[in-house]
Amino acid sequence: MSTPVQTERAITVTVNGVPRETTVPVRRLLSDALRHDLQLTGTHVGCEHGVCGACTVLVDGTPVRSCLVLAVQVDGKEVTTVEGLARDDGRGGEILHPVQEAFRECHALQCGFCTPGFLMTMAAGLEARDTSADITEEEVDEIVGGNLCRCTGYANIKKACRHAAGLMKEAGQ
Amino acid sequence: MKPAPFGYADPTSLDEALTLLTEDGAKVLAGGQSLLPLLSMRLASPATLVDINKVPGLDTVAVSGDGVRVGALVRHAQLLHHPEAARVQPLLARATANVAHPAIRNRGTTVGSIAHADPSGEMTSVLALTGGSVTVATPEGSSAVDWADFFVGPLETSVHGPAVVTDAFFPALPPRSGTAFEEVSRRKGDYAVCGAGVTVTLDDDSRVVSARAAYISVGLVPEVHDLTEAVHGRTVDQADWAAAGDLARTLVDPDGDLHASADYRRLLVGVLTERTLARAGAEAAGRTA
Numbered sequence: 320m321s322t323p324v325q326t327e328r329a330i331t332v333t334v335n336g337v338p339r340e341t342t343v344p345v346r347r348l349l350s351d352a353l354r355h356d357l358q359l360t361g362t363h364v365g366c367e368h369g370v371c372g373a374c375t376v377l378v379d380g381t382p383v384r385s386c387l388v389l390a391v392q393v394d395g396k397e398v399t400t401v402e403g404l405a406r407d408d409g410r411g412g413e414i415l416h417p418v419q420e421a422f423r424e425c426h427a428l429q430c431g432f433c434t435p436g437f438l439m440t441m442a443a444g445l446e447a448r449d450t451s452a453d454i455t456e457e458e459v460d461e462i463v464g465g466n467l468c469r470c471t472g473y474a475n476i477k478k479a480c481r482h483a484a485g486l487m488k489e490a491g492q
Numbered sequence: 493m494k495p496a497p498f499g500y501a502d503p504t505s506l507d508e509a510l511t512l513l514t515e516d517g518a519k520v521l522a523g524g525q526s527l528l529p530l531l532s533m534r535l536a537s538p539a540t541l542v543d544i545n546k547v548p549g550l551d552t553v554a555v556s557g558d559g560v561r562v563g564a565l566v567r568h569a570q571l572l573h574h575p576e577a578a579r580v581q582p583l584l585a586r587a588t589a590n591v592a593h594p595a596i597r598n599r600g601t602t603v604g605s606i607a608h609a610d611p612s613g614e615m616t617s618v619l620a621l622t623g624g625s626v627t628v629a630t631p632e633g634s635s636a637v638d639w640a641d642f643f644v645g646p647l648e649t650s651v652h653g654p655a656v657v658t659d660a661f662f663p664a665l666p667p668r669s670g671t672a673f674e675e676v677s678r679r680k681g682d683y684a685v686c687g688a689g690v691t692v693t694l695d696d697d698s699r700v701v702s703a704r705a706a707y708i709s710v711g712l713v714p715e716v717h718d719l720t721e722a723v724h725g726r727t728v729d730q731a732d733w734a735a736a737g738d739l740a741r742t743l744v745d746p747d748g749d750l751h752a753s754a755d756y757r758r759l760l761v762g763v764l765t766e767r768t769l770a771r772a773g774a775e776a777a778g779r780t781a
Contacts, residue, residue: 321508321511322501322502322503322504322508322512323501324499324500324501324512324515324540325499325500325501326497326498326499326500328500344497345498345499345500345541346494346495346496346497346498346500346531348494348495348528348532351494367493367494367532368493368528368529368532368533369525369528369529369596372593372595375595381598382594382595382598383595383598383599384525384595384596384599386528386532387524387525387528387529387596387599388524388528388599389500389521389524389528389543391500391502391543392524392543392545440594440595444594460680461594461680462594464593464679464680464681465592465593465594465595465596465680465681466593
């Protein structure tokens with residue numbers, strides 16, 4: 320059986336825990352599919368060639384640039400966007416993720432355009448490490464180093480990263 | 493900033509992929525971290541993308557005493573966090589740690605970046621420095637291609653027509669040897685302004701018998717420079733690594749661009765050579781002791 324060459328394809332993607340079906344042109348970037356086809360505009364699109372990191376989402380739990388993945392490539396996979404970062408508190412509200420708490424606490428955003436990408440990158444980066452250990456400056460640089468912010472000068476973003484690591488350490492104790 | 497229209501196929505066997513690649517304007521898609529920006533900027537507009545992500549058997553790192561064979565779908569992150577591979581050839585983890593950022597490394601493939609043949613890519617130079625090769629599959633069969641016969645020019649390899657680079661083989665680090673890798677970039681994880689990977693090998697008396705280097709973002713194709721004459725026969729403590737750096741500066745022919753002049757790149761070649769050779773020498777001495 321030969322594989323067809325297609326210009327359009329129906330895909331099913333579990334986005335923030337909810338299975339979503341849509342039909343996309345094969346050239347549709349994941350970032351555009353999330354924003355245009357699924358109306359999840361929390362994922363921001365900055366440079367559209369992988370430099371700025373604003374569009375970072377999790378695919379099967381791993382952070383990737385959604386502008387450097389085709390929507391058809393995530394067919395059958397799980398995608399988490401910034402809209403899915405906070406947890407349901409069971410009473411109609413939400414419990415912010417520690418990185419969201421830390422961004423608010425440390426004033427780690429100004430215009431907010433880059434924030435969704437930072438939050439997703441940082442959440443995945445902090446969850447992947449041993450949360451019981453104190454975070455080092457090298458780890459902070461490695462986690463936030465792939466994302467651009469044109470407002471803050473990064474000082475408060477790095478502070479938020481350290482603060483979030485602290486919150487996650489406390490939560491684990 | 494959107495890709496031009498193309499056809500897409502995601503075959504589930506290598507044979508099918510090769511059949512699809514016989515069509516005019518068909519291109520392989522693996523990690524896509526270099527290809528998708530090229531599509532979005534419309535610097536490339538292939539008629540068909542043949543996505544090999546569903547081809548089985550290409551996602552393994554096979555480690556033996558001879559070296560490390562890296563499959564076409566192995567992500568940089570997988571190689572970076574592979575202690576066994578790092579033990580046999582330490583340059584793999586040391587170099588992949590410098591490839592872009594975590595989110596890019598989670599998706600981009602090591603073999604894809606070699607097939608892309610960008611002179612600012614890390615793994616092309618590591619393949620050269622280790623004396624590695626790639627396996628090229630075509631409809632006629634598979635064959636090994638030595639690194640020196642593979643890289644032809646910037647973004648150009650000797651492979652034409654329907655073909656998939658199915659793996660890259662990095663030979664093991666020889667005994668009594670050490671390595672080091674370092675880059676200077678404008679932002680952590682950016683393309684290197686200049687980078688250096690080196691290996692130093694000692695003899696039974698702990699004297700230098702080989703010092704070799706390959707550079708990133710210097711020259712049009714990966715080159716391996718033999719710097720042994722500057723430090724030959726010296727112990728690691730006596731070796732004049734700065735002299736090796738001076739020698740390296742006379743051997744390279746970097747270009748200038750927006751980010752750095754040719755002179756600055758040549759200066760960095762000297763500085764990085766001295767630093768990395770000293771580290772690699774110390775490591776080799778530690779292993780010999």
